[in-house]
Structure formats: structure tokens, C-alpha cells
Amino acid sequence: MKEIIWHGRGGQGAFTAARLLGEACALDEDSFVLAFPSFGPERRGAPIRAFTKLDSTPIGNRSEVAKADYSIILDDTLFSEKTLDELKPGGKVLLNTKKQIDDPRVYTIDGDDIAQKYIGRPITNTILLGAFAAVSGLVEEERIEQVISETMPQRIAEKNIKAVKAAYKEAAE
Amino acid sequence: MAKQVLSGNEAFAYGVRLARPQVVSAYPITPQTIVVEKLSEFVEDGSLKSEFIHVESEHSALSCAMGASSVGARAFTATSSQGLLYMAECLPYAAGGRFPIVMMNANRSTALPWNIYGDQRDSLSQLDSGWIQAYAENAQEALDLALMSFYIAEHKKVSTPFMANLDGFILTHTYEVVDIPTQEQADEFLPKFETENKMSLTEPKNLGFSAGPDTNIFFKYKEHVGILNAKEAIDEAERKFEKIFGRSYTGLTESYKTEDAEYILVTLGSISGLVKEIVDKLREKGEKVGLLRIRYMRPFPNEEIAKALKNAKSAAVLEKDISFGNEGAVYTNVNSALQKAGINIPVSNYIGGLGGRNISAEEIESIFDDLKTEESAVRFIGIGGEADGSQRKNA
Numbered sequence: 001m002k003e004i005i006w007h008g009r010g011g012q013g014a015f016t017a018a019r020l021l022g023e024a025c026a027l028d029e030d031s032f033v034l035a036f037p038s039f040g041p042e043r044r045g046a047p048i049r050a051f052t053k054l055d056s057t058p059i060g061n062r063s064e065v066a067k068a069d070y071s072i073i074l075d076d077t078l079f080s081e082k083t084l085d086e087l088k089p090g091g092k093v094l095l096n097t098k099k100q101i102d103d104p105r106v107y108t109i110d111g112d113d114i115a116q117k118y119i120g121r122p123i124t125n126t127i128l129l130g131a132f133a134a135v136s137g138l139v140e141e142e143r144i145e146q147v148i149s150e151t152m153p154q155r156i157a158e159k160n161i162k163a164v165k166a167a168y169k170e171a172a173e
Numbered sequence: 174m175a176k177q178v179l180s181g182n183e184a185f186a187y188g189v190r191l192a193r194p195q196v197v198s199a200y201p202i203t204p205q206t207i208v209v210e211k212l213s214e215f216v217e218d219g220s221l222k223s224e225f226i227h228v229e230s231e232h233s234a235l236s237c238a239m240g241a242s243s244v245g246a247r248a249f250t251a252t253s254s255q256g257l258l259y260m261a262e263c264l265p266y267a268a269g270g271r272f273p274i275v276m277m278n279a280n281r282s283t284a285l286p287w288n289i290y291g292d293q294r295d296s297l298s299q300l301d302s303g304w305i306q307a308y309a310e311n312a313q314e315a316l317d318l319a320l321m322s323f324y325i326a327e328h329k330k331v332s333t334p335f336m337a338n339l340d341g342f343i344l345t346h347t348y349e350v351v352d353i354p355t356q357e358q359a360d361e362f363l364p365k366f367e368t369e370n371k372m373s374l375t376e377p378k379n380l381g382f383s384a385g386p387d388t389n390i391f392f393k394y395k396e397h398v399g400i401l402n403a404k405e406a407i408d409e410a411e412r413k414f415e416k417i418f419g420r421s422y423t424g425l426t427e428s429y430k431t432e433d434a435e436y437i438l439v440t441l442g443s444i445s446g447l448v449k450e451i452v453d454k455l456r457e458k459g460e461k462v463g464l465l466r467i468r469y470m471r472p473f474p475n476e477e478i479a480k481a482l483k484n485a486k487s488a489a490v491l492e493k494d495i496s497f498g499n500e501g502a503v504y505t506n507v508n509s510a511l512q513k514a515g516i517n518i519p520v521s522n523y524i525g526g527l528g529g530r531n532i533s534a535e536e537i538e539s540i541f542d543d544l545k546t547e548e549s550a551v552r553f554i555g556i557g558g559e560a561d562g563s564q565r566k567n568a
Contacts (some may be wrong), residue, residue, distance in 0.1 A: 019348050023178040026350045033178065036347040039290065039529065058311075060446025062343050063531050 002138055003065040005086060006050040008074035010043050013125030017072070018050035020151070021129060024143040025054050034059050047078055054138065070094060070136060072128050074111070094132055096124050107135055109171055118163035126160040130167035141168045179351045181344040184312040185277050185337070186211035187351075188319025190221045191359035194249040194275070196241035198226045198234045203289045204341040205253040205279040212249075231256035235263035235276070242272035243380050245371035247323060250274065253341060254281035254295045261299060267334045268303025269396060270380070271370055273326035274334040276304075277319070280442070280493070281341040282528045290529020291341030292493035293442065297470070297502045303396055305335045305403050306470040308441040310427075312349045315339050317420060320359060321410045327366050328406035333399045340443040340493075342529065354418050362417050403472050425474035427466040430456060431481045434463030436544040439478070439507055440491040441467040444532055448491075451537045462541050473506055479514035487519040487547040489540050491554075493526035500524075500551045500560055519547050525554030 004021065008014030015037040022035035031054065038049040051065045067088045073079050076097035083093055084105060095101065096111035109131045111124035126148060133141040144164055149157045179187065186208045189197075197216070199209035215221035224241075228234045231252050238248040252260060257278055267274055278296050282288040296306060305326065309315040318337050326335035339345050372378035384392050407424055415421040429449050431437055438448055445466040455462045465481045465488075467474060482488050490504040499505070504522035511520065523540055525532045536554050543550075551560030558564060 019178065022348055026176065026178050032350060034347055034349050035178070036342075039342040039346060041289075058446070059349075060448075060450040061534060062347060062443055062446060063533060 001053055001055040001059065002069045003067070003088075004052040004054075004070045004072060005065050005068040006052070006072050006074070007078045007083070008048055008050070008125070009078070010046045010048055012074045013123055014048055014074055015050040017074075017125035017129050018052045020126070020144065020147050021052045021132070021139065022054075023147040023151070024139050027143050027146065030056055032056070032058050034062065036062075038064060067091070070132065072132060074124050074128060092135065094128060094135060096128055107131075107171070109167065111167065114163050114166050114170070118166060119159045127163050127167040130164035131171035134168045134171035141165070175353045177351055177353055178348050179312055180207065180346055180348050181309070181312045181315045181339045182207035182279070182346065183211055184316040184351045185319045185339065186215070187353050188316040189249050189275075189277075190215050191320050191354060191356060192249075192275075192323045192363055193221070193247065194223055194323075195246040196224045196226065196238065196248045198228050198237035198241070198248070198250045200228050200231050200234045200252070200256065202231070202253045202256040204281060204291070204345045205251050205256070205277065207345070208251045208277055208279075231260040232263060235260040235267060235274070238274045238276070239263065239267050239270060239272050240380075242267075242274050243270070243372060245366065245368055245373075247327070247366040248272075248274045249276070251277040251279070253279040254283055257295045257299065258283060261302070264299055264302035264304060269392065271332040271396070271399065272334060273323075273332050273366075273368070275319070275322045275326055276334065276336050278336050278338050279341045279345045280338050286528075288528040289341075291343050292527045292529065293338070293340075294494050294527070296336060296338050297492075297494045299336075300470060300502060303333070303400065304471065305331075305333055305400060306338065307335070307468060308338045308470065309344065310443055310445045310466065312344065312347070312351045313420070314422070315344065316351055316353065317414065317418070317422070320354070320363060321407075321414055323366070324363055324410040324413075325403055325406045327368070328402070328409070330402040331399055331406045332368065332370060333396070333403060338442070344443040352420075358417050362413060400472050407469065423468070424477070425467070425469040425472065426477040426481065427468055428481050429464040429466065431463035431465055431485075433461055435461040435486045436541055437463045437465055437482055437485045437488045438491055438537070438540060438544075439465045439467065439482075439488060439503075441470070441503065442493070444491065444493075444526065447532070447534060448537055451534060451541065455538070455541055460541070467503065470503070470506070473510070475510040475513060478507055478510040479516055482511060482518065483514070483516050485518055487521070487544045489521040489523055489544055491523045491525065491532075491537075491540065493524075495524050495527070504551070519549045521549055522551040522560070523554050524552065524560075530555065
């Protein structure tokens with residue numbers, strides 16, 4: 001099973017990304033997914049986590065992910081040494097930041113820059129999803145585009161798809 | 174069939190839409206709200222032709238559903254926790270009036286302390302209200318149960334309201350892959366609601382009828398027989414369901430690797446998925462363990478439990494419930510089933526997940542470890558507390 005933890009702040013779309021990733025992977029006939037947020041009252045700006053579990057057999061464990069294959073962080077103020085502790089051996093962090101992080105486990109992308117260019121707002125959830133497709137190889141980029149176009153209003157979907165393409169390209173390089 | 178990624182609440186709402194209820198009465202409460210929100214969207218976009226009635230409380234939500242059912246309408250409502258307790262007065266009314274209303278309950282803790290997270294103390298406190306009670310494990314079962322619940326409740330020999338329980342958040346708010354049947358398939362499965370237990374302007378009857386000391390017990394006996402008859406209706410519904418939809422269910426319980434099991438964990442609801450994984454893991458190490466999942470608390474699976482546990486060395490009941498001053502209600506019921514069948518094995522009770530507290534894989538493994546001691550005990554998971562109020566020595 002592949003387990004992904006999403007970190008974001010309320011309003012940044014971390015859970016939406018967790019769900020979109022689940023939907024994109026579920027397009028594969030034989031795949032099983034669980035996607036859920038850390039449960040509780042929702043407040044804009046408060047740190048939240050969300051989880052995606054991917055497997056080729058039904059997933060029985062509905063507990064929060066303790067050790068992740070990937071930890072995806074939409075807001076770099078939420079990144080700390082603790083984030084690295086929640087990785088499985090060989091696990092990776094995918095971090096939205098303008099900073100350079102000198103750690104082989106951490107892959108960084110300036111998602112805010114891509115968001116400003118294509119979406120016009122600093123919302124980076126789909127951008128990190130595009131980067132995740134490139135870094136992990138666990139989901140095809142086209143499938144992410146497909147679920148975005150199926151679940152978002154057309155105008156917003158178009159912007160997000162452009163941003164996903166740009167993020168995928170940048171992360172693949 | 175269309176495969177979609179849905180939450181438990183959404184899946185249940187799709188199941189309700191397929192059943193075409195004529196009346197939906199709605200009052201929101203976390204973590205149930207999404208199911209009635211989704212149904213209101215279906216009514217708004219025209220995909221569900223139903224009278225969607227906003228009411229001012231849960232007491233009114235069930236009263237409204239009762240009124241609808243009393244004139245022959247298929248009625249649905251949903252609630253959770255404090256909402257279920259607030260409508261508690263109406264639960265035996267609906268059951269005694271033999272109104273086959275379907276209600277989804279999102280299992281949630283009850284106050285105080287105030288807590289919006291999942292446990293099963295809300296519905297289990299209402300076991301004696303005269304309702305059929307089912308517990309789903311995952312979102313697919315939730316959708317399928319939504320559709321089957323109307324079939325079972327409205328069955329001529331049953332005519333009893335149906336409470337379908339989904340673990341709050343863990344099931345209601347988790348997204349997973351769900352097959353949504355077509356409306357044509359659903360229509361083939363579920364007949365139109367027809368009943369003689371209704372009134373109209375040309376056939377006036379009394380809704381709030383009374384029965385004195387001489388006759389009351391006859392009504393209550395018939396109510397009891399009605400809910401017992403649900404066993405037959407559940408079997409009939411599941412066989413028809415499998416024929417049309419290709420998915421099979423196993424009646425009042427689900428046995429998972431119990432046939433040759435020495436140690437069996439009995440539980441209900443969404444935690445069963447994790448227990449199955451642990452059973453598989455321990456089986457790989459050669460341990461003879463199994464799971465018995467209770468799908469229906471009413472009618473209660475006395476025979477099924479006795480059959481599954483009769484050759485076990487010991488068993489445990491894991492539940493998100495405590496009947497304060499005694500033990501878990503599920504445990505009491507399971508022990509009664511074993512006693513009646515003359516099965517005398519040690520059975521322990523594990524109370525966990527209260528107020529949404531996580532039950533981990535390690536905790537389930539340690540229950541299976543405890544079972545090998547073949548002793549009876551009542552324990553709270555994760556706090557080292559025994560049911561007699563003492564602390565467990567090596568906790």
C-alpha cells in the first residue's frame with residue numbers, strides 16, 4: 001500500500017487534493033483508494049492534514065497514516081523536522097517553497113509562482129498533485145487532468161490543468 | 174454500473190435516491206448533514222422527485238416521516254447522536270405504528286463531554302425502540318444497505334422501521350471507490366411501496382391509537398414478530414440483490430475465517446476492515462483466528478453467533494459502547510446468545526473507540542494475544558482500565 005499525507009492550512013485545498021488523487025488512481029479498474037481529512041472542526045488558516053491510501057486490494061485500515069511514502073506540504077510554514085519523522089524508510093517530502101532545502105528526502109517546487117502565473121491566486125493543491133505525478137510515478141498526469149475537468153467548473157478547471165501541466169513539466173526535469 | 178469515489182454519506186444518499194422516497198424530512202447534524210444535503214441537491218436538480226421537507230428538529234423529522242408513511246408514502250430521514258436522542262420519543266411511535274421508515278444514523282458519541290466524533294453509544298442506546306438496526310462496514314455496503322433497507326422494512330411480514338448505521342467520520346466522511354447501480358436495476362429490485370397500513374380522506378383512521386392493558390401485549394407481540402420476520406426478508410432481499418447487482422451479502426452476520434478458528438473477535442461497523450487485515454496477518458503466522466462481524470443488532474443473530482463461536486477456545490467482543498455500570502451492550506447480547514445455545518467458552522469485552530478515539534492495528538493484535546489466555550474480562554482499550562473500575566496491572 002502507498003500512503004500519502006497532505007499538509008495544508010484550511011482553505012488551501014489539501015483535502016480536495018487528497019480526494020482528487022484518490023479519484024485519479026481509482027480510474028484504474030483494479031485499484032482501491034481511501035481519502036479522508038483529519039476529522040474535526042474546520043477553520044480557514046488552521047493547519048490540517050489529509051490522507052490518501054492507494055492499493056491493489058481493498059483497504060481495511062481506516063486509521064490516519066502514521067508513516068507515509070510521501071508527505072506533501074502545501075505551506076512551508078508547516079514543514080519541520082517532524083515532517084521527516086513521519087516518513088517510511090525511503091519516503092519523500094514534496095514541499096511547496098521558494099527556499100532551497102538541502103536534504104535528499106525533500107523535493108521542492110515553487111508552487112506559488114506557478115499558481116500566480118496560471119491560476120492568479122496562491123492555491124497550490126493541484127500544482128502539487130501535478131508535481132506528485134512526476135516525482136512518484138504513482139499516477140498518470142493525464143488522469144489528474146481528467147478528474148479536474150470532471151469535478152471543477154470549466155473555467156477553473158482549465159486554469160488548474162494548465163498549472164498541473166507546468167508543475168508536472170518542472171518536476172519531471 | 175458507474176464507479177465513483179464517494180464518501181459514506183454520499184454513497185448512502187445515492188442509494189436513497191435509487192429507492193425513490195416520496196418524502197425526505199431533514200434536520201442537519203454533524204456528521205450526518207452531507208446525506209441530506211446531497212439529497213436536497215438531487216431534489217433541486219430533478220434527479221429525485223421527492224417532497225424535501227425542512228423541519229425544526231429531529232423530533233419533527235421523524236414525526237414528519239411518520240405522517241408521510243401513514244398516508245402510504247415511502248419516507249426517509251437521517252440523524253446522529255443528540256439528534257437521535259432528541260427524536261427518541263418518536264422511535265417507538267414509528268415502530269409501534271408499524272411505519273416502515275428508513276433512517277440513516279451517523280454513529281456519533283453523546284454528550285457530555287460534547288464530542289462530534291464517532292462511537293456507537295447513540296444507536297445502541299436505542300436497541301429496545303423496536304427498529305431494525307444494521308451496521309455498515311464500508312461505503313459500498315452503505316449504498317447497498319440504503320437500497321435494501323426499504324425492501325426489508327416494507328416487506329409485508331415485517332412493516333418495521335429500519336435504522337442503517339454508519340460510523341461517524343470514519344465511514345461517513347471517508348472517500349472510497351463505490352459502484353453506483355443504474356436506476357433501471359434499482360427499479361427491478363425494489364417494488365413500489367404498497368401497504369394497507371395507511372389512511373386517506375376516503376379511508377380515515379387514527380394515527381395515535383391507544384391499546385389498554387387487555388390488548389396492549391398483543392400489539393407488542395406482533396411488533397416483536399414483525400422484527401423477527403425481518404430475518405427472512407433480509408435473506409430474500411440479499412438473494413434478489415445478488416441476482417440483479419452481482420454483489421452478495423451474508424445476512425445478520427459475516428463470518429471471516431471463523432470455520433476452523435480457535436480465537437474469534439466479534440465486532441460491528443467500519444473497524445471490521447482492519448480486523449480482517451489483522452486476521453490475515455496472524456493467519457500467515459499460523460494462528461487460527463477469525464472475525465465475526467455483526468451486521469444486524471436487531472433482529473439479533475442469536476443462531477449465527479452460536480454457530481460461529483461453538484468450536485472456538487475463546488472469543489472477544491470489540492465495541493464502541495459502554496452500558497455504564499455494567500459492560501458493552503453488544504457483549505451482553507452475544508453472551509445471551511451463547512448461553513441459550515449452551516456454549517460455555519470464555520468471552521471478553523473490549524470497549525474502545527469512544528468519542529472517535531482511534532483503534533490501532535496493534536491494539537487489535539493485542540486483543541487476539543489476550544484471547545490465548547482464555548479468560549473472561551471486560552476492558553477499556555488504550556487506557557488500561559478494567560470494567561470494575563480498577564487499573565490493569567501491566568497496562
